[in-house]
Amino acid sequence: xxxxxxxxxxxxxxxxxxxxxxxxxxxxxxxxxxxxxxxxxxxxxxxxxxxxxxxxxxxxxxxxxxxxxxxxxxxxxxxxxxxxxxxxxxxxxxxxxxxxxxxxxxxxxxxxxxxxxxxxxxxxxxxxxxxxxxxxxxxxxxxxxxxxxxxxxxxxxxxxxxxxxxxxxxxxxxxxxxxxxxxxxxxxxxxxxxxxxxxxxxxxxxxxxxxxxxxxxxxxxxxxxxxxxxxxxxxxxxxxxxxxxxxxxxxxxxxxxxxxxxxxxxxxxxxxxxxxxxxxxxxxxxxxxxxxxxxxxxxxxxxxxxxxxxxxxxxxxxxxxxxxxxxxxxxxxxxxxxxxxxxxxxxxxxxxxxxxxxxxxxxxxxxxxxxxxxxxxxxxxxxxxxxxxxxxxxxxxxxxxxxxxxxxxxx
Amino acid sequence: xxxxxxxxxxxxxxxxxxxxxxxxxxxxxxxxxxxxxxxxxxxxxxxxxxxxxxxxxxxxxxxxxxxxxxxxxxxxxxxxxxxxxxxxxxxxxxxxxxxxxxxxxxxxxxxxxxxxxxxxxxxxxxxxxxxxxxxxxxxxxxxxxxxxxxxxxxxxxxxxxxxxx
Numbered sequence: 001x002x003x004x005x006x007x008x009x010x011x012x013x014x015x016x017x018x019x020x021x022x023x024x025x026x027x028x029x030x031x032x033x034x035x036x037x038x039x040x041x042x043x044x045x046x047x048x049x050x051x052x053x054x055x056x057x058x059x060x061x062x063x064x065x066x067x068x069x070x071x072x073x074x075x076x077x078x079x080x081x082x083x084x085x086x087x088x089x090x091x092x093x094x095x096x097x098x099x100x101x102x103x104x105x106x107x108x109x110x111x112x113x114x115x116x117x118x119x120x121x122x123x124x125x126x127x128x129x130x131x132x133x134x135x136x137x138x139x140x141x142x143x144x145x146x147x148x149x150x151x152x153x154x155x156x157x158x159x160x161x162x163x164x165x166x167x168x169x170x171x172x173x174x175x176x177x178x179x180x181x182x183x184x185x186x187x188x189x190x191x192x193x194x195x196x197x198x199x200x201x202x203x204x205x206x207x208x209x210x211x212x213x214x215x216x217x218x219x220x221x222x223x224x225x226x227x228x229x230x231x232x233x234x235x236x237x238x239x240x241x242x243x244x245x246x247x248x249x250x251x252x253x254x255x256x257x258x259x260x261x262x263x264x265x266x267x268x269x270x271x272x273x274x275x276x277x278x279x280x281x282x283x284x285x286x287x288x289x290x291x292x293x294x295x296x297x298x299x300x301x302x303x304x305x306x307x308x309x310x311x312x313x314x315x316x317x318x319x320x321x322x323x324x325x326x327x328x329x330x331x332x333x334x335x336x337x338x339x340x341x342x343x344x345x346x347x348x349x350x351x352x353x354x355x356x357x358x359x360x361x362x363x364x365x366x367x368x369x370x371x372x373x374x375x376x377x378x379x380x381x382x383x384x385x386x387x388x389x390x391x392x393x394x395x396x397x398x399x400x401x402x403x404x405x406x407x408x409x410x411x
Numbered sequence: 412x413x414x415x416x417x418x419x420x421x422x423x424x425x426x427x428x429x430x431x432x433x434x435x436x437x438x439x440x441x442x443x444x445x446x447x448x449x450x451x452x453x454x455x456x457x458x459x460x461x462x463x464x465x466x467x468x469x470x471x472x473x474x475x476x477x478x479x480x481x482x483x484x485x486x487x488x489x490x491x492x493x494x495x496x497x498x499x500x501x502x503x504x505x506x507x508x509x510x511x512x513x514x515x516x517x518x519x520x521x522x523x524x525x526x527x528x529x530x531x532x533x534x535x536x537x538x539x540x541x542x543x544x545x546x547x548x549x550x551x552x553x554x555x556x557x558x559x560x561x562x563x564x565x566x567x568x569x570x571x572x573x574x575x576x
Contacts, residue, residue: 061546061547069555073561232465232491233519234518235519253494342435343435343498344435345438356468356487358468369473373487381518382518
């Protein structure tokens, strides 16, 4: 019993348990892999001096699903489902990016109507992506109500996805050569209701709640700034790069899917801190609304898919009656159709930045090599540098504003 | 600034060390060797008119039938000022998979090179921390190499004649 009691001389006991050293003592803190604030499965091992972060190291790969390897065995149209699962907050952008890459390889020209529908869906996806990032940034700073307001709008966007392709999260939207079906009157009505009525109101309310909110602004201004030079060296793209003051947007630099037809602005930040990232994303949502309005008002008539029997599935009723349609249907579904050989890099502006597809085809039914340039994977490297010397609560805010998506990180 | 101008400038500077110029889908592509890759990238990055200041992508490829040059490292550079992209390739023999690191020019190359090492086993000399990034550290092979098929090799019902590669 005697040895379990605290010795009379307590300073001796302290000395036994913990040697007192003059130098600063660092603590190691594991942020993740399953921490609610990381919004995904990845780990940060932080070296802390009290509450300040001295250095950090990330461990990723917890949800690596070997998409690039799987893609080397799949026919082209089956790879779309893999792209869904990368940035799962804006799957349609990934889907369309992949379709456009394959269409570029095949030399298929997509009709204007399909291109406009694609633009509408991609911009809706961008809004959904930014809604998640910005509202969760609010949640991470302790403002929960904004999140609940805007998530209703995200739900409406998901209902539009459902109407257009039948799925909500992993959309597999569109086909190589166009869209799988035309926009239904219900879908158009839902989109119109969203972008003319509910979304602008809610977004304005959201901005009113946050943009000049003293508590929120104090919390994020000058947190995690990054200079334009550093951001470029770290391969930043998308809203995070634009927040640092570089007006690089793939939609403008290399217009795809008729983006050159629309008029919209590229919001640019000033010093690349969390507040700028928040504001750039907010403004981009307004620009997306602008693009969708233009696309809906000028939606061209005509077919919604290219007349490419070899790649685009024939209508189902033809398959039962028409010999040729049956043959093409069989060949496409079984992946019997070879693509031409070639080497392509195609980029689209994803929710987080430049989403690139590097495709090497050797003339077979599946890609010889497919590499995804995933924006999250590339800019997440800068995270330890950005949160050096800040407190743990600021580090959470920085991570949240970078919008690191685990699915995109690991592929 | 056209692809022709870039190609002529690069050839004038590096001569025989750059070859196989082509333009698939308008993207200037050429090949160099590992002795010149860093000086070439640095030259293009600091060139006063070209300014290829953005490393878009760095990845690897395995071409087992390409005798003596089985592995490739592919760089995609982007000149944001001129809005021009180029692609540079370096091929390595499978007996000697060393190539100098690009992290000295762009810190973003860090994880891209780690990923390439992780999947192809290409060794980037001078890299600050060349360890696996997406796969587990205990893994003792490089999974994206072509000798590792996706399908279970013991299965007889899924033959290549019917199911492709």
